[in-house]
């Protein structure tokens with residue numbers, strides 16, 4: 188058995204990435220104008236069946252841009268799952284609004300539609316669904332609550348490029364969707380992000396905020412305080428090459444996830460483990476393979492794997508456990524048992540395109556050995 192170090196994630200840059208980056212360099216368009224920006228925006232919008240895509244410098248900024256364009260700010264509240272990456276809530280905080288943390292369900296590990304209503308107040312301006320680890324949130328049920336209260340739903344799809352709800356891709360399911368192209372995401376631009384929307388006015392506002400707030404019809408005239416949140420043409424060149432191969436990337440991840448399930452599935456009940464499963468209405472894109480264990484065994488398992496050259500990472504600690512978001516005003520004193528349980532019991536296992544069947548076998552063998560012969 189090879190002892191090659193297995194990282195949790197690794198980008199696959201074996202397509203046209205180098206070629207396109209060199210084309211960008213040769214063209215001299217290395218900042219935020221250029222053909223690759225336009226092409227990435229057009230191709231990604233089409234991919235998500237959205238009218239517009241606005242590229243920007245990372246996935247956190249994508250959320251910030253969207254909230255700015257929605258006019259969200261001081262005195263407003265945005266509902267966010269407590270079980271998510273910190274960026275989802277931080278972007279709300281940047282605007283002066285308050286992220287209100289909502290619990291997650293423990294089957295697919297996303298925002299629990301049944302816990303939304305109790306968190307809605309007259310200050311609520313939007314509901315942010317997050318499609319965690321590649322499995323989409325229950326957008327139909329979330330949308331139903333949102334409609335009852337006249338609220339827009341926005342999607343943080345940073346971990347779920349290409350995931351589907353009832354055959355429709357994320358990013359085109361609510362008012363707008365945001366994506367990250369960080370190096371460990373399903374497709375990457377190094378650092379980068381994008382917002383998709385069908386709303387013309389929202390897209391125009393995001394383009395303005397992205398470029399210092401300049402009036403599109405009057406150069407160097409700035410009616411609003413904007414930002415420099417642009418993506419470079421070099422980053423977009425990488426993104427265009429990645430998007431060409433997204434179907435193949437999904438296929439690889441699906442195969443790897445299926446191998447994990449095959450090898451570990453029969454032992455789950457015995458050792459109190461849980462693997463992800465796909466809701467009947469969902470297409471899961473398996474950003475990172477996930478495993479839940481009894482809480483007391485999660486960290487020792489990660490330690491054991493690391494001793495055998497296998498990287499893993501814990502699930503996100505729920506935001507309500509972070510000192511920056513633990514105050515009552517972020518969750519109205521409501522308990523968030525789902526998020527707490529998920530944060531304490533989950534880990535991500537290596538998932539990347541060049542992983543071989545032997546690599547997955549090796550990880551599974553170590554996981555099973557940990558549970559059968561604890562060290």
Ligand SMILES: *Cc1c(COP(=O)(O)O)cnc(C)c1O
Nearest residue numbers: 245246247272274345346367369
């Ligand atoms: C990665 C990620 C982000 C932020 O993306 P960056 O490109 O790292 O800024 C936001 N939300 C979620 C759920 C993420 O996983």
